[in-house]
Amino acid sequence: MSVDTVPPVPEHVPSELVRHVDVIGDPTVTADPYGVFDRLGAEGPVLYSSALGGFWLVLGEAEVREAFQRTDVFSSYPTGVPPMAGFWPRKLIPQELDGDEHRRYRKLLIPFFGPAAIRPIVRSVEERAAELIAGFADAERIDFVESFAKPLPTTVFLTLFGLPVERADAFTTWSSDLLHAADPRVSAESGRNIVGYLAELIARRRRSPDGDDLISALVQARVDGEPLTDDELLDTCFLLFIAGLDTVTSQLSVIFHHLATHPDQQRALRRDPDSVPAVLEELLRTYPIVPPARTLTRDHELGGVRMKAGDTVLIGVSGATRSRVGGDDGSGDDGSGDDASRADRSRAASLAFGLGPHRCLGVHLARHELEITMRLMCTQAPPFSLAPGAGPRMRTAGNVWGLDSLPLVFGDA
Secondary structure, X not given: OOOOOOXXXXXXOOHHHEEOOOOOOOHHHHHOHHHHHHHHHHHOOEEEEOOOOOEEEEOOHHHHHHHHHXXXXXXXXXXOOOOOOOOOOOOOOOOOOOXXXXXXXXHHHHHHOOOOOOHHHHHHHHHHHHHHHHHHOOOOEEEHHHHHHOHHHHHHHHHHHOOOHHHXXXXXXXXXXXXXXXXXXXXXXXXXXXXXXXXXXXXXXXXXXXXXXXXXHHHOOEEOOEEOOHHHHHHHHHHHHHHHHHHHHHHHHHHHHHHHHOHHHHHHHHHOHHHHHHHHHHHHHHOOOOOOEEEEOOOEEEOOEEEOOOXXXXXXXXXXXXXXXXXXXXOOOOOOOOHHHHHHHHHHHHXXXXXXXXXXXXXXXXXHHHHHHHHHHOOOOOOEEEXXXXXXXXXXXXHOOEEOOOEEEEOOO
């Protein structure tokens, strides 16, 4: 793939496993990361990339599941490939914690993301999604990311944190600039804006913690009998900010790129909107967007390959989900096939939200956001397709895959 100056491959890495896979800067990867990972997965369940400082690439289903579940061996800190230890001054809570420490902090957040707790938020998602679609239903062309995929998750964040909807545009811009701006000065400025706003919000909630929002609850919460410090609150809120906005935006962009380029599947959804949940499962299996990073806490053998303490690992979720049952175009589950085949697909799709102690906290809410969008776009918006001449490239930096732009045109699909 791309050629650059790389450090020597560690002695414990077998030469036959070495590839040069730049998951951030290689145009071959950004053109089609799923295809690249498919091809690599066919070469072996565990490979080693000499790019980006060197990292293991885990692609087999059994190996992916082990890396997710063995948190005693595969630590969640620091996140990123290359490791982003300097991204934040402390560990993000609870994502970058492990073991008992992770369980204690995650326990605080679980009640806010259960099925009963998110019902009011789901109603606001329905209303906001319908409002956004009504705003462009008569247009000839839109950028789906800017017109829908960015603003919708912002509504969820505002509702969860008890913030006014008037702040939506600012939060959307800050999140996008922080994670994806080409100029690091722009990213740094957005980070300062987010931290400043959250710090002020936490201070206000400490003074008046009488609301029913998440921060009001957290300022009154206890871990081991002690209240959360301002730093702990900030570490938690900052993570929820970037995770809740960016991941749903990215997943929406990938799903709707698929639907825009597969008119037969779009027509099928329009004929039968009740099939949305099953189709979503298949699209999550086919297009998982988060290949998380891990760091070895000790020497370990995975898939017959010896790894050393301190090695970086990229969990190639798509390599496991797409190879599990075959079919990589999102069309594999049309309701046909035997029960075992459907169970295999559902089992593979579940990996899109992770596995084990670090499984995505917001999985129920994210599914609702995705299902609502698919249903309303296929019942309230005209047929859509990729705009002529548009050649979106995937953005793969930050361990979240997605599209920064998705130009769509409306008309018969």
